[in-house]
Amino acid sequence: MTKIVDELIIDNHLKLRKLKNDDLENYFKVNTSDSAKKGFMAILSTLNGAREELSEIIAEYSSNEPNECGYAIEYRGEFAGVATLEGIGRKRFEHVANIAYSLLPKYMCKGIGTLAVRKLCDYGFETFPLTRIEATVATQNIASNKLLEKVGFVLEGMKRNSCNYQYLGLVDENIYALLKKEDDYKENI
Numbered sequence: 001m002t003k004i005v006d007e008l009i010i011d012n013h014l015k016l017r018k019l020k021n022d023d024l025e026n027y028f029k030v031n032t033s034d035s036a037k038k039g040f041m042a043i044l045s046t047l048n049g050a051r052e053e054l055s056e057i058i059a060e061y062s063s064n065e066p067n068e069c070g071y072a073i074e075y076r077g078e079f080a081g082v083a084t085l086e087g088i089g090r091k092r093f094e095h096v097a098n099i100a101y102s103l104l105p106k107y108m109c110k111g112i113g114t115l116a117v118r119k120l121c122d123y124g125f126e127t128f129p130l131t132r133i134e135a136t137v138a139t140q141n142i143a144s145n146k147l148l149e150k151v152g153f154v155l156e157g158m159k160r161n162s163c164n165y166q167y168l169g170l171v172d173e174n175i176y177a178l179l180k181k182e183d184d185y186k187e188n189i
Contacts, residue, residue: 001128002182005059010119014112016071016083019057023072026079027054030102057084065089068126073103073116083116085124085133095131097124103112108143118151125180130178138165139172153178 007017019027028050057070069083081103088097099120103113124130135153137144149155153176161170 001065004066005123005127008071008119008123010115013073013076013143014115015124016116016119017074018061019054019072019082021054021058023079024051024054026072026104027082030079030081031106033102033105041071045170066080069097069128071116071120073101073107073112075107075112080104080112082118083120085120085128088128088130090125094129097128097130099133099135114147114150117134117147121151123179132177134158134178135176136163136173137170137176138163138172140168145174145176148176148178151178 004018007015009015014146024047028047031050032045057068060066060068060070067090068084068086069088070082072079073081073083081101082090083099083101085097085099087093090096099117101117101120102114107113111175121133133153135148136159137148139145139158147156156175158176159173162173163171165171
């Protein structure tokens, strides 16, 4: 039985905390910003769609065997973005999760995303039976590729024309992975 913790403190100004219904407007904004449109496969197009997705994430908090572990990134008391481990406990892939993250534009390029991803990876490896965390990123999303490499993710390859992004069309995606045994990933920050 694994329960998702309420919050993960990174420092005096930065933490990950469980998403809540009051986050709906910000959750919608982070998923519909211009920068999100450049980096996501599917963008939420309605507030109701965001409400449904947020409700699904929140429902996972009470599960004894969560499939998803989603957090708000909070910086200086303000909603800055989201970070989520997805696909936890899939049959035959119990040891693998995917990480997804997005920041509101005013919080980008400040190191916030790097620290949040690192903290969520630490938590994932400590809490779930994970040995591998994966991320797929559009090749042209330079900032996100650099973030993953800074945390210690290793570029394993590229999938050509692999994903039809809502606002970009078919794009190539880089495939990254971080292995639990690669203890040096913490040294890269």
